[in-house]
């Protein structure tokens with residue numbers, strides 16, 4: 001099942017709690033057996049759609065649908081009465097008509113009136129109505145057909161007989177209480193506010209998730225996407241109406257090419273994993289064009305992000321895993337052996353640089369040479385570009401193709417799951433195989449592999465965020481940001497190293513833009529797990545770091561350049577305070593089952609209830625360093641993961657469960 005599956009479980013106090021079921025990341029567990037490579041998705045857009053449903057409710061949606069259909073029916077009637085033949089009598093919002101030989105002329109006439117119609121070949125025109133279509137627009141359409149535009153107002157009720165007769169929905173929908181309880185703008189405002197208050201977002205504090213790059217999404221960068229000039233553009237609007245966004249696409253493409261050292265780029269992929277798939281498809285097409293279609297092996301180091309293996313399989317490749325050496329780098333001996341074993345069938349290697357172990361590997365150039373000598377291509381996963389921008393170019397150190405995550409390094413917000421932009425950049429020999437689009441020849445090479453997303457430029461409306469970031473920072477600013485990101489990660493590694501061993505570092509003890517804290521020795525000695533530490537961090541007012549990836553039993557921390565010294569210290573102080581709590585377990589002073597770690601996090605409600613714990617309430621909710629006036633209160637306690645896994649059922653709770 002693609003995407004993420006949300007299920008219902010219970011927390012430590014027996015309260016209902018939602019959680020991501022089947023673990024959060026299917027790919028990280030199942031790797032090349034995963035059935036989907038989707039990681040960053042379109043969650044924010046789904047949330048927006050759900051809020052539309054909350055606001056309008058089932059009745060509102062129905063009246064919108066009726067108005068939409070009635071509007072389409074009115075224009076269809078007028079067209080029919082004017083002698084225009086409808087392609088179908090049954091329709092909802094979209095009316096298609098036959099106008100032999102006149103399609104281009106009618107579409108052009110409508111465009112002169114400010115309305116874009118859809119042309120299907122020489123003989124057919126199609127138009128769609130919605131709840132904001134006006135009589136003025138309908139009249140412009142009628143005039144384009146050479147008919148009198150005399151509709152006075154759009155109808156609000158269904159026509160009789162409706163073109164929908166016999167197809168109307170009879171079952172209930174949106175029965176959950178939330179779709180039936182918001183009845184005023186004030187209530188809607190408060191509902192949204194209540195949800196936002198439950199969230200731990202970057203506007204509260206640091207999100208130290210590794211391999212995620214949760215950096216500042218500056219308001220200045222975000223503002224332009226609210227302008228209708230970007231936000232209300234249709235992806236298939238005529239070229240001459242979209243010069244502004246095209247300029248953004250061109251300039252951003254050029255800047256990204258300069259940053260990465262590649263020769264060509266496509267902004268079409270909607271996320272990093274989609275960029276991976278596009279890049280691997282380009283590699284496949286390149287091999288085929290050279291009579292090397294048998295090259296289907298994709299070498300992937302054990303440390304790779306879970307999407308890598310899933311994307312390789314989707315691109316029709318077979319995954320062969322390369323081991324990790326003791327220092328966390330790619331095991332060059334194992335790599336040489338695998339290359340030898342598969343010499344004639346290697347399509348590519350997919351490596352992440354700097355690796356997901358948080359180190360710059362000085363063997364990367366050698367690795368590229370080894371693969372090229374065997375006739376393979378090098379895919380460098382560029383999601384970790386935050387450690388490279390302005391300092392090194394993958395297109396110059398030997399890679400053939402990379403994707404970037406504009407929703408990590410280039411400031412597009414992605415907390416909660418997207419939307420993203422995952423451009424795929426290539427050297428010139430792969431450029432003919434970039435994505436293209438059958439409806440937009442200018443969006444890619446004629447020889448391309450076809451579309452990888454529905455729209456020619458993917459999530460084009462959010463590109464102004466990255467454009468603004470690069471434009472504001474300039475070359476020097478970007479290089480400085482990278483240096484600070486690396487410095488911040490090293491600061492954390494240095495402050496925490498004695499309390500928590502840093503799993504991988506270079507010979508001089510330095511890490512790249514993130515570091516892995518090894519919790520396994522503590523777990524072995526005390527029973528305190530990564531979960532205990534991650535949950536306790538919530539009591540201290542932090543989002544957890546990345547847990548058990550890429551190494552089980554560890555925490556991966558990526559501070560980014562956006563956190564200042566005070567916030568880095570607040571995080572390190574919390575981690576050290578937690579280490580002291582672990583020490584109480586280690587010394588036998590408290591048992592792990594009685595410890596504050598095991599029962600974290602603590603909700604406000606739990607403090608007001610009977611208190612069965614060995615530690616006091618102050619320790620639970622206001623440990624040292626927590627400002628009571630700025631306390632983040634979680635709304636659920638520790639969630640029972642096993643219960644959730646065993647109760648994997650569709651569980652919109654029945655209305656009764658909300659009664660009191």
Ligand SMILES: *Cc1c(COP(=O)(O)O)cnc(C)c1O
Pocket residue numbers: 038039040041211212271272273274305307308352356381383384405420422
């Ligand atoms: C985030 C990430 C990906 C996946 O990118 P999505 O946009 O989530 O698909 C791939 N590789 C690495 C190293 C990443 O950090």
